[in-house]
Amino acid sequence: TAGKPKLHYFDARGRMEAILWLLAAAGVEFEEKLIESSEDLDKLRHDESLVFQQVPVVEIDGMNLVQTRAILNYIATKHDLYGKDMKERALIDMYTEGVADLGEMIMLLPLCPPDQKNAKLTLIRERTTNCYLPAFEKVLKSHGQDYLVGNKLSTDIHLVELLYYVEELDSSLLANFPLLKGLKTRVSNLPAMKRFLQPGSQRKPPGSEKSLEQARKIFKF
Amino acid sequence: MAAKPKLWYFHGRGRMESIRWLLAAAGVEFEEEFLETREQYEKLQKDGRLLFGQVPLVEIDGMELTQTRAILSYLAAKYNLHGKDPKETVRIDMYADGTLELMLMVALAAFKPPEEKEESLALVLKKAKTRYFPVFEKILKDHGEDFLVGNKFSWADIQLLEAILTVEELDASVLSDFPLLKEFKTRISNIPTIKKFLQPGSQRKPPPDSHYVEVVRNVLQF
Numbered sequence: 128t129a130g131k132p133k134l135h136y137f138d139a140r141g142r143m144e145a146i147l148w149l150l151a152a153a154g155v156e157f158e159e160k161l162i163e164s165s166e167d168l169d170k171l172r173h174d175e176s177l178v179f180q181q182v183p184v185v186e187i188d189g190m191n192l193v194q195t196r197a198i199l200n201y202i203a204t205k206h207d208l209y210g211k212d213m214k215e216r217a218l219i220d221m222y223t224e225g226v227a228d229l230g231e232m233i234m235l236l237p238l239c240p241p242d243q244k245n246a247k248l249t250l251i252r253e254r255t256t257n258c259y260l261p262a263f264e265k266v267l268k269s270h271g272q273d274y275l276v277g278n279k280l281s282t283d284i285h286l287v288e289l290l291y292y293v294e295e296l297d298s299s300l301l302a303n304f305p306l307l308k309g310l311k312t313r314v315s316n317l318p319a320m321k322r323f324l325q326p327g328s329q330r331k332p333p334g335s336e337k338s339l340e341q342a343r344k345i346f347k348f
Numbered sequence: 349m350a351a352k353p354k355l356w357y358f359h360g361r362g363r364m365e366s367i368r369w370l371l372a373a374a375g376v377e378f379e380e381e382f383l384e385t386r387e388q389y390e391k392l393q394k395d396g397r398l399l400f401g402q403v404p405l406v407e408i409d410g411m412e413l414t415q416t417r418a419i420l421s422y423l424a425a426k427y428n429l430h431g432k433d434p435k436e437t438v439r440i441d442m443y444a445d446g447t448l449e450l451m452l453m454v455a456l457a458a459f460k461p462p463e464e465k466e467e468s469l470a471l472v473l474k475k476a477k478t479r480y481f482p483v484f485e486k487i488l489k490d491h492g493e494d495f496l497v498g499n500k501f502s503w504a505d506i507q508l509l510e511a512i513l514t515v516e517e518l519d520a521s522v523l524s525d526f527p528l529l530k531e532f533k534t535r536i537s538n539i540p541t542i543k544k545f546l547q548p549g550s551q552r553k554p555p556p557d558s559h560y561v562e563v564v565r566n567v568l569q570f
Contacts, residue, residue, distance in 0.1 A: 179446050179479055190435065196417065197441035204434045213425050217411060220418030225400045262399055 131155075135171060135184040137162045137345055139338045140331045141234065142195045143183040145227075145285055147330065149199055151323035152284045152314075153206035159329060165345050199223070199285075208281050215277045222263070222275055223282045226289050229259045233292050237334050252300065255293055260304050267306040273313060280314070287314040295333055353378045356392065356405040358567065360560040361553045362455050363416045364404045366448060366510060368552065370420055372545035373506045374427035380551065389567045420444070424503040436498045443487075443496055443504040446480060447511040454514055458556035459564070469518055476515045481526050484508055488528040494535060501539070509536045517555060 132150065136143035138161050150157050162168050162182065172180050174191070185192045188205075192198045203209035203219075210216045232251050239247045263275070263286060272278045275286065290311045293300050301308055314320055323330055353371065357364035359382040371378050383389055383403065392398050398405060399414050406413045409426075413419045424430040424440070431437040450472060457468035487496055496504040512533050515522050523530050537546060545552055 179442075179483060188435070190438070192438060192442065194442045194445040197438050197445055200421075200441055201434060201438040204437070213422060214409065214411065216425070217413055217418055217422040220421050221399060221413060221415045224415035224418055228400070258401055 132157045132185055132187040134159045135162065135186075136182050137338075137342055138331070139334055139342060141183075141342075144331055145195065145230070145288060146183060146185060146198055146202070148284055148288045148323070149202050149206075149208070151328070151330075152280070152317070152319055153202065153208060154319045155202075155206070157329070162345055163341070165347060168345050196223075196227075203281065208284070210277055210279075210281055215281075218276050219282045222266070223285050225259055225262065226282065226285045229254060230285075230289050230292065233289075233296060237339055248296075252297065255300050256303075260293075260300070260307060264304045264306050267310060274310075280317070283310060283314050284320075287311050287320075350409070351407075352376075353406055353408040355380045356383065356407075357403050358383050358560065358564050359553070360556050360564075362404075362556070362564070363452065365455075365553060366416065366451060366507060367404060367406060367419055367423065369506050369510050369545070370423045370427075370429070370503060372551065373539070373541050374423070374429065375541045376423075376427065378551070383567050384563060386567050386569065417445070417448070420448075420503065429501070429503040429506070431498060431502060432500075436502075439497045440502050440504040443484070444507040446483075447504075447507045450476060450480060450511050451507075451514060454518075455556070458561055473515065473518055473522065476511070476522060477525075480511070481523070481529060484532075485526045485528050488532060494532075501536075505532075505536055506542075509533060509542070 132155065134143060134146065134157055136159070147157075162171065168182075171182070171184065179193055181193055183193065183195055183198065185198050187198075187201070192201065200209065210219050229251075232247075232254065236244070236247055236251065266275055270278075274280050274283050276282065286307075287310060290301065290307060301311075315324055322328060353376065355364060355367065355378055357380070368378075383392075389403075392403070392405065393401055397412050399412075402414055404414065404416055404419065406419045408422070413422060421430070421441075424444075429440075431440050453468060453472050453475075457465050457472070460468055484496065491499075493499045495501050496508065509532075512523065512529065523533065536542060544550060
């Protein structure tokens with residue numbers, strides 16, 4: 128139908144997964160057009176409206192959007208998941224950027240050369256337990272509310288997605304963060320999220336050797 | 349009267365320069381505290397002022413904001429440089445985010461060993477000439493307006509001018525195939541607040557040199 132957003136990406140989490148989570152939380156149905164070969168990517172790139180020749184691309188409301196953050200902010204604004212004013216939005220943005228920084232480290236880990244992997248993993252663990260998780264736990268503790276900002280769901284969606292990935296990496300990393308565990312449970316139990324977290328949804332599994340190979344072929348790296 | 353925004357960073361461009369540009373373009377006076385020692389940085393951390401232990405830090409409107417994009421987005425909204433509706437805002441975000449990525453590549457190149465630095469800067473030039481500048485040239489050509497979005501000066505225009513001037517420092521001829529961007533550069537540079545910022549003695553910072561790199565390495569210990 129004309130209404131559904133269309134997501135262009137390859138068959139992996141990467142930079143598109145956060146957009147899936149946000150659309151799912153907003154209860155928005157969406158279609159996915161998977162890029163499966165470098166020819167698919169070339170076809171997409173030849174469309175002149177593809178701004179910077181990169182994916183993710185999201186077709187929504189008559190526009191072809193690129194740049195993950197621009198897309199996320201547009202969707203969050205549209206579905207009232209972006210705070211009630213500029214100051215709340217600034218806090219939301221600050222938290223989202225922190226989530227994205229740690230998320231990026233975790234996302235890029237499979238691309239790390241084997242001899243550097245252990246060092247990278249140690250760094251990720253250290254940043255998770257000494258920097259990022261304590262920062263978010265402290266925010267929740269400071270106001271005692273159910274959500275990070277303004278007592279209303281917003282970037283909690285992105286944080287909870289990250290918590291799932293941290294847990295996949297090593298479940299003991301969440302051990303000392305009771306409020307974050309509570310947030311993860313609470314957000315996961317929201318009806319729209321519950322559906323999305325069930326098998327058979329559009330959510331992507333962790334990367335595999337096979338999907339990394341496919342990405343290398345498509346993006347030629 | 350509201351206090352002036354206060355910027356905490358090193359005495360150089362890095363991740364703070366785009367913020368300086370936005371404030372200057374909006375005609376907002378701001379103060380700066382420069383990080384020169386490890387002790388200053390550790391104090392900021394100990395005092396709990398850096399959410400994720402990082403600078404830039406901007407004190408504004410009673411908030412201690414970190415994360416470059418969060419700060420830029422707040423300032424853009426506050427000073428009416430972020431479009432009139434969500435569709436304009438998302439276009440501004442797309443364009444600004446693209447050029448910001450280019451600026452960060454340049455900022456990070458300063459910290460690489462000489463051969464890698466050359467490669468990085470060559471890649472910046474290549475991306476500017478083949479990916480970013482053609483897009484902006486086409487946008488300006490398609491609508492024929494003075495500014496990138498909504499026929500109104502916005503954050504996207506400021507960010508693009510900064511990108512053009514920064515890339516020109518690497519290769520002065522980079523705009524030779526982009527006539528509309530050349531006109532854009534002149535036009536935006538002549539906006540009074542920006543003209544002022546481009547004059548010597550403003551708070552605009554010079555390109556990174558070895559002293560700057562040394563201070564940053566020393567303060568952040570890497």
